[in-house]
Amino acid sequence: MSPTMARLRAEHLCRQVGEKIIVDDVSLEVHAGEIVGILGPSGSGKSSLLRLLNRLDEPTSGTVFLENTDYRNVAPRELRRSVGMVMQRPYLFPGSVAENVTFGPKQRAEQIAGDKISELLGEVGLAGYASRDVSRLSGGEAQRVSLARALANSPRALLLDEPTSALDDASKSGIESLVTKIVRDKQLACLLVTHDHGQAERRANRILYMDHGRVSEQKP
């Protein structure tokens, strides 16, 4: 991969449902180690854009390249493993923290060693939480588990859909710092959807504004 090649590149991405255009001709690039913030009002298409990048929805036209490979040529399960996604709510599966963290690798019949689980939990500030039941976690802890669960798949890109919107200020600040550090350390390409201008200003290398499905402005 050349140093200038984008890790994740969307080209003329559109999604239309019935008469409604949800994402309208969006093109963007995200490089390794970069956080691109996406701001915009509710219903502007921010989350829909992330769903297209993870291929949870199918674009009406346009496509996405993951390190120059058209994602239509990648098996959806492999693509989603490579493009991790953390949603607004953590949606943890019933069971222990370790069971949640190992969920992704288990889908490929891969075992994760206890040391690796501890390492992942340490990275998100939850050392010693492996055996804890997820029903006993706070909102901030649950979101950290959700982040560790996505990282357990060793993704190349990370899509964050308002990951701190349901958290208190202290938890929000912790997750923000954590994401910044992880993206830099692991050289991930990261798209951060947020409605919080301050958060985008603090954490993003670049900010895109979305309105009515279109990227209307780009702030370097």
Next chain:
Amino acid sequence: MLKVLFTNQIQLGLAQAAVAATLALLVILLARGRGIHLEVETLVAMVRGLVQIVIVGSVLLLLLRSPRWMGALLLVPMMIAAGGISARRAKDIPGAFKISALAIAAGAGFVIALMTLLGVIDVGITSLVPVGSMLIANAMNTNGLALNRIRADVLAHTGEIETALSLGASANAAVAPYVQASYQASLIPAIDSLRSLGIVWIPGLMAGMLLSGARPVYAAIYQFVVLTMIFAASGLTSLVSTIMVRGNLFSAADQLLMQPGAAGS
């Protein structure tokens, strides 16, 4: 009391139907008082049910003089109709009618055919049609319950399902907990019927067998046979239905097609 007022059997039957329907309507009015509106659906169902069963009764009268294969032929439209009725419980599941009709044909149809071949169900029209219709009706109810439950569970858990997908799970793995729950829930009535046989429930078929001269112990054993066949037909129908519906909930790229905002009902 009604038997004193009506000596003609048809008139007596209509009077008994009117009394039973009035009671059902009173129940619906009680539900309405609690803000539950089932008036139109129940009225339509009762009128339809009465008209349909009278037509079937008349057709059976004609069929008694027909060749035996006519009985098997009559079960085919029953299965198609059952597919249509239970599919209405899951209108927003893509291909619900096709899934229901095929699942009922595979479940009830297979059990009827096998049991008839083995001599468990008599091939005569008076036996094949009523017993066959019982299996089809129960398969229809089970299928409706399974589809309704899976529809509700998927709509209530789109976040969990899409999270599993986004972590690299296959569509089958992502929806497996809800498919299993819907299968188990759909079989509760069939299991409870078996469990309560003879204690809570003595099926009408037993009374009919006794009236037609069967020995009481044989009539009793045959009730168990019928209920076990109902369980087998229902279980197989629900299994086929839940396997087939899994494929219709997702696109070829493992994208969940049913979303809460897009749900029709």
